[in-house]
Amino acid sequence: MVQGEVLGGDVGEHPGVGFLRQAHAEAVERARAASEPALLLWPTHPVEFLLAGQEVTTPETRAAEAHIRLHMPEAALRRVEAERAILADHADVDGRCAVCAEPGAGGRLGWPCPTVLGLARAWGWPGADAPTA
Numbered sequence: 001m002v003q004g005e006v007l008g009g010d011v012g013e014h015p016g017v018g019f020l021r022q023a024h025a026e027a028v029e030r031a032r033a034a035s036e037p038a039l040l041l042w043p044t045h046p047v048e049f050l051l052a053g054q055e056v057t058t059p060e061t062r063a064a065e066a067h068i069r070l071h072m073p074e075a076a077l078r079r080v081e082a083e084r085a086i087l088a089d090h091a092d093v094d095g096r097c098a099v100c101a102e103p104g105a106g107g108r109l110g111w112p113c114p115t116v117l118g119l120a121r122a123w124g125w126p127g128a129d130a131p132t133a
Protein backbone atom coordinates (compact mmCIF):
# COMPACT_ATOMS: atom_id res chain seq x y z
CA MET A 1 0.00 0.00 0.00
CA VAL A 2 1.33 3.40 -0.92
CA GLN A 3 1.31 6.01 1.79
CA GLY A 4 -1.18 8.72 0.98
CA GLU A 5 -3.04 6.46 -1.43
CA VAL A 6 -6.76 6.97 -1.50
CA LEU A 7 -8.30 3.94 0.10
CA GLY A 8 -11.70 2.37 -0.17
CA GLY A 9 -14.20 2.43 2.61
CA ASP A 10 -17.22 4.33 3.76
CA VAL A 11 -17.54 7.90 2.64
CA GLY A 12 -16.43 10.08 5.50
CA GLU A 13 -14.69 7.20 7.23
CA HIS A 14 -11.73 8.20 9.40
CA PRO A 15 -8.53 7.74 7.34
CA GLY A 16 -6.95 5.55 9.99
CA VAL A 17 -9.96 3.25 10.06
CA GLY A 18 -10.09 3.11 6.27
CA PHE A 19 -6.38 2.29 6.22
CA LEU A 20 -6.91 -0.48 8.78
CA ARG A 21 -9.83 -2.04 6.91
CA GLN A 22 -7.85 -1.95 3.66
CA ALA A 23 -4.77 -3.44 5.34
CA HIS A 24 -6.90 -6.28 6.71
CA ALA A 25 -8.47 -6.93 3.31
CA GLU A 26 -5.08 -7.00 1.59
CA ALA A 27 -3.57 -9.26 4.26
CA VAL A 28 -6.44 -11.73 3.89
CA GLU A 29 -6.18 -11.66 0.11
CA ARG A 30 -2.42 -12.25 0.19
CA ALA A 31 -2.63 -14.97 2.84
CA ARG A 32 -5.32 -16.83 0.87
CA ALA A 33 -3.41 -16.45 -2.37
CA ALA A 34 -0.30 -17.79 -0.68
CA SER A 35 -1.94 -20.76 1.00
CA GLU A 36 -4.70 -22.05 -1.25
CA PRO A 37 -2.84 -23.23 -4.34
CA ALA A 38 0.33 -24.36 -2.67
CA LEU A 39 -0.17 -25.19 0.98
CA LEU A 40 2.55 -27.83 0.75
CA LEU A 41 5.09 -25.15 -0.02
CA TRP A 42 4.84 -23.95 3.56
CA PRO A 43 7.00 -25.74 6.08
CA THR A 44 5.32 -28.04 8.55
CA HIS A 45 8.62 -29.11 10.11
CA PRO A 46 11.56 -26.98 11.16
CA VAL A 47 12.59 -24.56 8.48
CA GLU A 48 15.91 -25.58 6.97
CA PHE A 49 18.63 -23.03 6.65
CA LEU A 50 21.46 -23.98 4.36
CA LEU A 51 25.01 -22.75 4.49
CA ALA A 52 27.20 -23.94 1.64
CA GLY A 53 24.69 -26.71 0.98
CA GLN A 54 24.73 -27.94 4.58
CA GLU A 55 21.74 -27.63 6.89
CA VAL A 56 22.53 -25.48 9.89
CA THR A 57 20.60 -25.06 13.11
CA THR A 58 21.70 -22.37 15.48
CA PRO A 59 19.92 -20.11 17.96
CA GLU A 60 19.85 -17.53 15.17
CA THR A 61 18.21 -19.86 12.65
CA ARG A 62 15.68 -20.97 15.26
CA ALA A 63 14.85 -17.31 15.91
CA ALA A 64 14.50 -16.73 12.17
CA GLU A 65 12.21 -19.75 11.89
CA ALA A 66 10.00 -18.46 14.70
CA HIS A 67 9.81 -15.13 12.88
CA ILE A 68 8.89 -16.79 9.59
CA ARG A 69 6.12 -18.76 11.28
CA LEU A 70 4.61 -15.51 12.60
CA HIS A 71 4.01 -14.50 9.01
CA MET A 72 2.65 -17.71 7.56
CA PRO A 73 -0.80 -17.44 5.98
CA GLU A 74 -2.71 -19.05 8.83
CA ALA A 75 -1.03 -16.77 11.35
CA ALA A 76 -1.86 -13.69 9.27
CA LEU A 77 -5.50 -14.77 8.92
CA ARG A 78 -5.74 -15.41 12.66
CA ARG A 79 -4.39 -11.93 13.46
CA VAL A 80 -6.75 -10.22 11.02
CA GLU A 81 -9.73 -12.09 12.48
CA ALA A 82 -8.73 -11.06 16.02
CA GLU A 83 -8.21 -7.44 15.00
CA ARG A 84 -11.54 -7.31 13.20
CA ALA A 85 -13.17 -8.51 16.44
CA ILE A 86 -11.37 -5.74 18.35
CA LEU A 87 -12.54 -3.22 15.75
CA ALA A 88 -16.12 -4.50 16.12
CA ASP A 89 -15.92 -4.20 19.92
CA HIS A 90 -14.60 -0.64 19.63
CA ALA A 91 -17.44 0.37 17.33
CA ASP A 92 -18.51 3.91 16.53
CA VAL A 93 -21.58 4.75 18.59
CA ASP A 94 -22.64 8.30 17.78
CA GLY A 95 -19.02 9.41 17.41
CA ARG A 96 -17.87 7.67 20.60
CA CYS A 97 -16.14 4.34 21.19
CA ALA A 98 -18.58 1.68 22.37
CA VAL A 99 -16.23 0.46 25.10
CA CYS A 100 -13.45 2.97 25.87
CA ALA A 101 -14.22 5.20 28.81
CA GLU A 102 -12.74 8.65 29.14
CA PRO A 103 -10.47 8.61 32.19
CA GLY A 104 -12.13 10.29 35.14
CA ALA A 105 -14.92 11.91 33.16
CA GLY A 106 -17.30 8.99 33.00
CA GLY A 107 -18.01 9.46 29.30
CA ARG A 108 -16.79 7.54 26.28
CA LEU A 109 -13.69 8.38 24.26
CA GLY A 110 -14.17 9.90 20.85
CA TRP A 111 -14.08 7.54 17.89
CA PRO A 112 -11.84 6.19 16.57
CA CYS A 113 -10.36 5.55 19.99
CA PRO A 114 -6.62 5.04 20.63
CA THR A 115 -7.06 1.26 20.44
CA VAL A 116 -8.42 1.43 16.89
CA LEU A 117 -5.79 3.95 15.80
CA GLY A 118 -3.09 1.81 17.42
CA LEU A 119 -4.19 -1.13 15.26
CA ALA A 120 -3.98 1.09 12.18
CA ARG A 121 -0.47 2.24 13.13
CA ALA A 122 0.58 -1.38 13.59
CA TRP A 123 -0.22 -1.90 9.89
CA GLY A 124 1.74 1.18 8.83
CA TRP A 125 -0.77 4.01 9.05
CA PRO A 126 1.39 7.08 9.67
CA GLY A 127 -1.15 8.77 11.93
CA ALA A 128 -3.34 11.80 11.58
CA ASP A 129 -0.49 14.16 12.45
CA ALA A 130 1.93 12.76 9.87
CA PRO A 131 3.07 15.21 7.23
CA THR A 132 1.54 14.57 3.82
CA ALA A 133 3.81 14.28 0.83
Ligand SMILES: [Zn+2]
Pocket (backbone or CB within 6 Å): 090, 097, 098, 099, 100, 113, 114, 115, 116
Ligand atom coordinates in the same frame (compact mmCIF):
# COMPACT_ATOMS: atom_id res chain seq x y z
ZN1 LIG B 1 -12.15 1.91 22.03
